[in-house]
Amino acid sequence: MKNEGDVVRDWRALTLVVLTLTVLIFIANIHLEVRGEVEDVDILSRFAHSAIISFIFVNGALFMITLALSHKHAKLVEQALGTLLAAVVGALLYGLLVDSGMTVTGVATDVWSQFSIGAIRMLTAEFAILLSLSASFGILLTLVTGRETPSDPLLELESTSFESEEE
């Protein structure tokens, strides 16, 4: 049986694997971008827009789920109000960001156009992540459950009659 230290070590190793892969992808992209031509992509604007839109969407989704699951015994006022307020603050912040001139290139500079295109881009990326998670863990599950194991010997034992033993 694993103790707490082993579990922490295992998860640290897994985190390290994910970080290494992310860094590798960044390096590959930077290397290829330096080597060849690339269109003008303002990665910082994309990062900021995507972060705020995700923030609004996740808070909005949590607000909706809180409403859907609320019942008379649950005290969810803080949760519902908090998520709604956070979503509204996110929307205001997004409006300020676009008004201040930090816009994504290739899209009309009004707030709705920037938001709608950013949101579709984010939904597309979420769809891609969902597909990759389903495919990877689905395949892993089929592989893991494919191993033949010998049946439990306890299952082959026959039950004993206690009455006959007493005799």
Next chain:
Amino acid sequence: MLGLTLIWQYWLPVFLLPLGIGLVVSNESQRRFTGKVLLVLLTIAIIAQPSPLDSNPEGWSLHLLISLIGPIIAMLFGIWFTLFSGPIPVAPLPRKVRPFGFALMILSAAWFAWMVFEARPTIDGVANPWWQHFVTSFLTAQVVVAGFAAAFALIMGDSRFKEASVMAFISIASFLLLIYLLAQGTNSDDPVFWRSASWGALGDLGGMLFGSGLALMIFITFVWLGEKRMGVPESVEPLSEEESATIRDIISTNSGVDK
């Protein structure tokens, strides 16, 4: 007019989707029913959108979804057949179905590769503008997720070298495919566009990770504050004679032992 249609038949269903899902997973049957009706109505609203799919970015995103239905269904059925025809005691399918499941998974991967290299989704010769963003996001996520799955199988599992090798192969293959697209491009698209899409997708994925993580942390804080304000529950009164008698009756009925 088009803007109003899109709000009613695209954005509103997108915003109400979490409400429908929340209702469907609820414990009460009445809410579950309401959730199912809501999800059906949202689907009908999106499908009944009158504007052509190639007339706006929202329509193109739906076109992307429709274009990928083939490979997705092949992959899902492949996983289902393979999983339930293996040595598992729950709802087993015949063993001979298992190779067919693997074949469906390979077909799904080949179909996707064919779309990437030969058949980019189009409407009347106009290419889908979200395609490159989707492919680069998918491959980037696949490298990380399959790599994580490989390490997970190796570290957490017991002698899972074969499973880890397959997942590592998927991760490396996705990485090589991504690099190939960035360096060489495809028949329909110059590598410049792939590089730009990949670079932008990295910004989007990083932002999503940061924004979603922050939102979840704030949510956890709200839950913690709510729990903190609830106070200590009042002590429960001991059972009355009548309640004790009822419980004794139930126990004796179920255990068959006389009270």
